Amino acid sequence: MNTRRQWIVAACASMLYLAGPPALAQQTLKIGVNLERTGSGASYGVHMLMAAQIALEEINSAQGVNGHKLELVIEDNRSSPEQAVIATRNLDNAGVFAMLGPIQSSQCRTAFPAANRAGLVAISTGSGAPGLTAQNRPWTFRNAAIDQFIIDELVANLRKRYPQAKNVVAVVDPKDAYNSFLVKTVAPPALEKNGFTLVNKDALIEIPNDVADFSVFVTRIKAMNPDIVLLGLLFEQGKGFLREANRQKLVVPMFAGLGYLTETVAEAAGGIDLWAGQPFDPNAADPKVRQFVQTFKARAEKEMPSQYSTPTYIDAGAYESMYIVADALRQAKATPQSAPKEIREKVRAHLAGLKSYAGLGNQLSINQDGDAVKPTLVYRASGGRWAKL
Amino acid sequence: MLGQQIINGLMLGSVYALIGVGYTLVFGVLRMLNLAHAYLFMAAPFVAFLAIKNGIPSPVALIAGMSVSALLGVLLYHLAFRPIPRHHALGGFVSSLSFGVVLQVIVVNAFGSMKIPFGTGLSLPDLELGGLILSGVQALNLVMATALMIGLLVVINRTRLGRNLRALAQNESAASLLGVSVRKHVQLTFLVSSALAGLAGMMVAERFGAISAYMGDTYAIKALAVVVIGGLGDLRGAMVAGVLLGIFEVLFQAYAPPGWSEAFVWLLLIATFLFKPEGIFGMRTSRREV
Amino acid sequence: MNVLLAEPVQALLSINALLTLSLLFPFLAGVWSLGLPGFMAVGAYSSAYLTHALGVPIPVAIAAGTALGAVATLPFGLLALRIRGIYLAIATLAAAELITLFFSHFEPTGGVMGYTGMPYLEARWLVLLALATLLISGWLYHSRLGKAMKAVGSDPTVASCNGINVAYIQLMSLGIGGAIAGLAGACFAHFYSFIAPANFAFHRTVDILMFLVTGGLTPLGVLIGSGILTLLPQYVTALERWAPALYGVVVMIMLAWMPGGLIPANRFSRWCRRGRGMASDNAVAASQMARDSAPRAGAGIASGSTGRVR
Secondary structure, X not given: OHHHHHHHHHHHHHHHHHHOOOXXXXXXXXXXXXXOOOOOOHHHHHHHHHHHHHHHHHHHHOOOEOOXXXXXXXXXXXXXXXXXXXXXXXXXXXXXXXXXXXXXXXXXXXXXXXXXXXXXXXXXXXXXXOOOOHHHOOOEEXXXXXXXXXXXXXXXXXXXXXXXXXXXXXXXXXXXXXXXXXXXXXXXXXXXXXXXXXXXXXXXXXXXXXOOOOHHHHHHXXXXXOOEEEEEOOHHHHHHHHHHHHHOOOOOOEEEOOOOOOHHHHHHHOOOOEEEEEOOOOOOOOHHHHHHHHHHHHHHHHHOOOOOOOOOHHHHHHHHHHHHHHHHHHHOOOOOOOOHHHXXXXXXXXXXXXXXXXXXXXXXXXXXXXXXXXXXXXXXXXXXXXXXX | OHHHXXXXXXXXXXXXXXHHHHHHHHHHHHOOOOOOHHHHHHHHHHHHHHHHHOOOOHHHHXXXXXXXXXXXXXXXXXXXXXXXXXXXXXXXHHHHHHHHHHHHHHHHHHHOOOOEEOOXXXXXXXXXXXXXXXXXXXXXXXXXXXXXXHHHHHHHHHOHHHHHHHHHHHOHHHHHHOOOOHHHHHHHHHHHHHHHHHHHHHHHHHHHOEEOOOOHHHHHHHHHHHHHHHOOOOHXXXXXXXHHHHHHHHHHHHHOOOOHHHHHHHHHHHHHHHHOOOOOOOOOOOOOOO | OHHHHOHHHHHHHHHHHHHHHHHHHHHHOOOOOOOHHHHHHHHHHHHHHHHHHOOOOHHHHHHHHHHHHHHOHHHHHHHHHHOOHHHHHHHHHHHHHHHHHHHHHOHHHOHHHOEEOOOOOOHHHHHHHHHHHHHHHHHHHHOHHHHHHXXXXXXXXXXXXXXXXXXXXXXXXXXXXXXXXXXXXHHXXXXXXXXXXXHHOHHHHHHHHHHHHHHOOOHHHHHHHHHHHHHHHHXXXXXXXXXXXXXXXXXXXXXXXXXXXXXXXXXXXXXXHOOOOOHHHHHXXXXXXXXXXXXXXXXXXXXXXXXXXX
């Protein structure tokens, strides 16, 4: 009885095995996408893919690349570092000329070394953790919001605006890797360079992400008498903190990392001067930006009605990167029959030497680490709304 | 200040208590841990969210959320627990978790993986009790939760249904020989337990103003601690342990060095197993041979 | 075949097989220890730290990681001697969380932000290590020690009446499990070049439990269970965003249909017991007789059908 069931299972397993992954047409130029389609990063992945597809359709409808159409080969890394390596390998085997993604740093950490070893160009548009590209040269690149640039710019602006300020107090979400990086690694050198002192550098105030009552933390910070507060919290928690700070009259300038540039955060900021920065402004007047944002919004509202519809820097980065890769392929005179190895090298060289490329409302250049340097747009919340400086 | 913290702890504790009661109800009758509990907890607010978005008034939406959770709980029983042989306790563990994961995938595919703002639009005035502020909505939640749990205790201890359930928990074969329909009663247990989970989920959604497909994950493991410390299968214990844990967690977060809040919960759990395995009330309501 | 040849898939298969093996031995002996992520973390961090910060050669570091994984089971052993069954599962789960919490706050290995910089280990070494461990486990399973473990898992009282030192066997099985988990952790650290406490969360325990329960409590079962469930997602790309749901559905179906797993324990033990009169064999036989005559709840995973939940 049991043996029969075992045979059935074996039969099913072998059918699956024989089925294998589907074969791909050879008439297109393939670009790989290693993204978080499922799992905790699914929202980012799905939106990023949409941005890449918008770029793809635009390029294909305008004669493609040297007359050939582009095609996206999609691999789901399931928001898992282990699967990200497998996805990289699958894309490598599929003969793609370049790979977009992964988005989240935890997947990039394992996928980047794998891509570097395989000699496959990898471009992440979401990861901002320091050192990722520097440790994986020459094949990995980032066209994302690099925290170091943003924080450097923010702090320089703070110094200009508040010349007398000196003491900075930082709060952090202890379990969040992004904010831990921000507060422990990225911010201190920027603060020091601009003449600030991080008074609680060795005694960061930890606010776990399921706290709903911030009163104790705000009271403690008030007692430390800071000139400026660094918010190393995810924006949801940041909102709660801001409201409590307003209630207790802790009205000092504050600044934070990514994710704060939404309306609700500006409202929560109330009387506090809140500063944040980002490399992509969806409200820019630039016609390319307006068109991209419009197309993206329309699609997002139709296909994913319960999720965000305004593109973020991740989506903008993907759109830009598709065009950059298309340019590289054009210059390399790539055809569907080209050998991946030499085309990949040409794409890599093109990216490494990219200077003053006209992106979405900005100009970007790739630095020697492989990171795209774009001007940071600095915003200040006042009167419940964000205003660009 | 300390008083305010205790009020917050009470709020958190009532959520833990609700979840713990649901967990322990199922463990009492089935001797299996229902890991899908935290996912049912997560599903209810999404149902309520959909309902509110479509113009359904909030109280009805909340009831809809609880009902869907309850029904999912019954489905869970039939799919994940009934087919498993009685003694294969780990089978129930794994199977219920698989069910929960499927539920989570459905929610992620429909709503995305990020947090979604949630609000019932109910605005009740804040209560002031001698300097301590209690949000109106939170107070209502607290009252509802307490009423439900007391009601549950009454049913378990004073009615025939409750007696049947207790008999089932003590000795399933004997109970069924005496005419207690095992399937109906276990189904009912799942119904009630899952409805409570749903209610807890909506309370949390209201408190934080946001829902996400992953909101149940942290509560899943903490609820285990509640149930263990209160004594597995012991309803009163789960309630008391839940409230106490909520208060302790808030106090630790406020006054203790970072990281200790979580460590304290785990250490307490281990200590309970080592020194007082029957839990707080120490009442062996049934054999502990597993 | 092309999927199997992909090195990252081989690496994942090897690591999952090792982790599932690390659960096998304690569970055989009735020690329901879910401390697996903690031991894995110990092995991973120690091997990584030794190679990166102290320049120790990889093989030595991996061996050290394995040994430390075993050592880390000692406090768990204290729990195992006092608590049984699902209660022990919960307690060890909590203890493993404590270990992960410790690493989250331990700065020399990066804390929450993770640790990197260790030398790369190619997938074929992982496959070699996994195969070697599988073979050793197979041998162990059929050895006297293995039989003693099964005896203790079936019924500790009868086993001790037959002269087996129950406590020793339980600690031993836990230690073996810890060592294998430590090995898996070290392999993980060197293949992926980056570890963080988030890699050692409860989520991993859940996956491994699914492998164990699907495959059955035998080394061959472990191989097949972890193999099939690891490979399954690699093939169902057509489902796109619904792929993780398929996983859950498959596990639920497997549990309902073949609760003993694909290669359940009883078949093998019945074959092996033929013609061998060892003390541990008697214990297993005696306990099986005892069980058949007086059904009792939950003496172990899939110990036979004593009725289903109606």
